Amino acid sequence: xxxxxxxxxxxxxxxxxxxxxxxxxxxxxxxxxxxxxxxxxxxxxxxxxxxxxxxxxxxxxxxxxxxxxxxxxxxxxxxxxxxxxxxxxxxxxxxxxxxxxxxxxxxxxxxxxxxxxxxxxxxxxxxxxxxxxxxxxxxxxxxxxxxxxxxxxxxxxxxxxxxxxxxxxxxxxxxxxxxxxxxxxxxxxxxxxxxxxxxxxxxxxxxxxxxxxxxxxxxxx
Numbered sequence: 001x002x003x004x005x006x007x008x009x010x011x012x013x014x015x016x017x018x019x020x021x022x023x024x025x026x027x028x029x030x031x032x033x034x035x036x037x038x039x040x041x042x043x044x045x046x047x048x049x050x051x052x053x054x055x056x057x058x059x060x061x062x063x064x065x066x067x068x069x070x071x072x073x074x075x076x077x078x079x080x081x082x083x084x085x086x087x088x089x090x091x092x093x094x095x096x097x098x099x100x101x102x103x104x105x106x107x108x109x110x111x112x113x114x115x116x117x118x119x120x121x122x123x124x125x126x127x128x129x130x131x132x133x134x135x136x137x138x139x140x141x142x143x144x145x146x147x148x149x150x151x152x153x154x155x156x157x158x159x160x161x162x163x164x165x166x167x168x169x170x171x172x173x174x175x176x177x178x179x180x181x182x183x184x185x186x187x188x189x190x191x192x193x194x195x196x197x198x199x200x201x202x203x204x205x206x207x208x209x210x211x212x213x214x215x216x217x218x219x220x221x
Contacts, residue, residue, distance in 0.1 A: 039184075039185045039186065040167065040182035040183065040184060040185065041076075041077075041182060041183045041184075041185050042075055042076055042077075042180060042181075042182055043075055043076065043077040043078050043166075043181045043182060043183055044073045044074060044075030044076075044077060044078035044079065044180075044181050045073060045074065045075050045178055045179065045180045045181070046071060046072070046073040046082060046104070046106075046178070046179040046181065047071055047072050047073065047176050047177070047178050048068055048071040048082065048085060048176065048177045048178075048179070049068060049070075049071070049176065049177065050172050050175060050176060050177045051066065051177065053135045053137075054135075056098075056132050056133055056135070057133055057134075057135055059087065059088075059089040059090075059098060059100070059133075060089065060090065060091035060098055060132075060133035061090070061091070062088070062089065062090035062091075065086050065087055065088045066086070066087040066088075067084070067085070067086050067087075068082065068084070068085040068086075068087075069083070069084055069085075070082065071085060073106065073181075075181075077183075078106075078108065078114075078181070079108060079109045080106055080107050080108035080109050081106070081107050082104060082105075082106055082107075083105040083106065083107050083113075084104065084105045085102060085103070085104045085105075086102065086103045086104075087100060087101070087102045088100070088101050088102075089101065089122075091129070091133050092121075093130070095121070095123075096123070096126075096127075096129050096130060097121040097122060097123040097129055098121060098122040098123075098129060098132075098133065099120075099121050100118075100119070100120060100121060100122060100145070100147070101117070101118070101119050102116075102117065102118040102119075102147075103115070103116070103117050103118075104116045104117075104118070108158070110157070112153065112155035112157060112158050113153070113154075113155070114151055114152070114153045114155075114158060114161065115151070115152040115153065116149060116150070116151050116152075116181075117149070117150045118147040118148070118149050118168050118179070119147055119148055120145060120146050120147025120148060120168065121145070121146060121147070122143055122144070122145050122170075123143065123144065123145075123146070124138075124142045124143030124144060125142045125143070128142040128143045129143060140171065140172035140173070143171075144169065144170065144171045145168070145169065145170030145171065145179070146167070146168070146169055146170075147167065147168040147169075147170070148165075148166070148167060148168075149166035149167065149168050149181060150166070151166070164183055164184060165183070165184040166181060166182060166183055166184065167181075167182045167184065168180065168181050168182070169182070
């Protein structure tokens with residue numbers, strides 16, 4: 001599976017845009033001093049069915065979790081199927097984002113089970129998320145997901161997943177929900193990564209890392 005070009009370009013836009021360039025979406029502060037950002041190594045892209053208008057509203061209200069029992073993931077480091085994916089969330093009107101927590105049970109092609117959690121937010125251009133949770137039609141290019149990942153695995157062949165720090169980026173592409181999963185290449189602790197995600201909330205300066213060359217190379221395949 002290839003990374004959807006629209007999805008990946010969106011991630012590059014949000015993570016590599018110069019601080020000097022005008023950028024008003026979401027109220028992000030563009031006056032902050034440039035920062036030295038870590039690079040990311042693409043591990044895999046998880047592909048799931050996208051939310052329906054009804055499920056977006058339910059998710060935003062903190063109602064019943066959205067449960068999926070099918071899906072797939074493929075990439076340079078991880079390949080397999082999604083056994084279960086459970087998502088809970090709630091709309092934050094102050095930050096105009098959907099705060100989300102997702103748990104997934106994954107089975108790799110070589111038989112290893114991986115348990116993954118993803119905590120982050122759906123956010124977007126001004127008014128996009130509020131329209132989405134109201135059941136209105138919103139262009140998929142106007143909203144996206146950023147999260148912090150944690151993995152648990154007993155198979156020694158994947159023990160490396162329990163070390164280091166990981167980020168996710170999600171978007172709707174070609175009618176599917178695609179969640180790209182990245183490992184942070186240079187050393188950053190989890191508190192720093194959480195700060196990167198929180199800093200992209202409205203009114204905060206952008207601190208998101210930059211994808212490494214491996215991700216762009218894989219996207220061109």
